[in-house]
Amino acid sequence: MSEHWTGGCQCGAVRYELSVRPTNACICHCRMCQKQFGNFFGAFADVNTSDFKLTRGEISYFKSSDDALRGFCRDCGTPIAYKFASQPKISVSIGSLDRHLDMKPQFQYGLESREPWLLEVLSLPGSVTGEGDNGVGDTPERFEKIRLSSKQHPDHDTANWPPRPL
């Protein structure tokens, strides 16, 4: 049975669809992925390029080496993909998938660069977004203001984005 997966960037200028379930869900700690994502690791899942289709906008690419193209939205900067020059394969960023919760990583690459305190930070004390004042000015009123004015594309396809005023 064929599957339908969709995804895109934060601002909605780039949207894509996949005709199969992506495989090889993974995270990569290598320094190049850390830079691409501006984070501790990149998170990807693969499809053949023939199973990937852009449905809105274009992906911009930074050619980080002779065999790697790192794709992002030029309007909002969301990392969207990793493309191999030598293989008919594209890895989409798990965070850009609408169904990111269904794409649990099964492997980690680039262990040589894994932050030594990575496991530790997941045990830090924390707060839930919007639940009370967390001491740095993130009041429920501020989160309400953000929610009402959010320009983030929702986790499903839209006919128009941003929505036109009625």
Ligand SMILES: [Zn+2]
């Ligand atoms: Zn965007």
Ligand SMILES: [Zn+2]
């Ligand atoms: Zn990497």
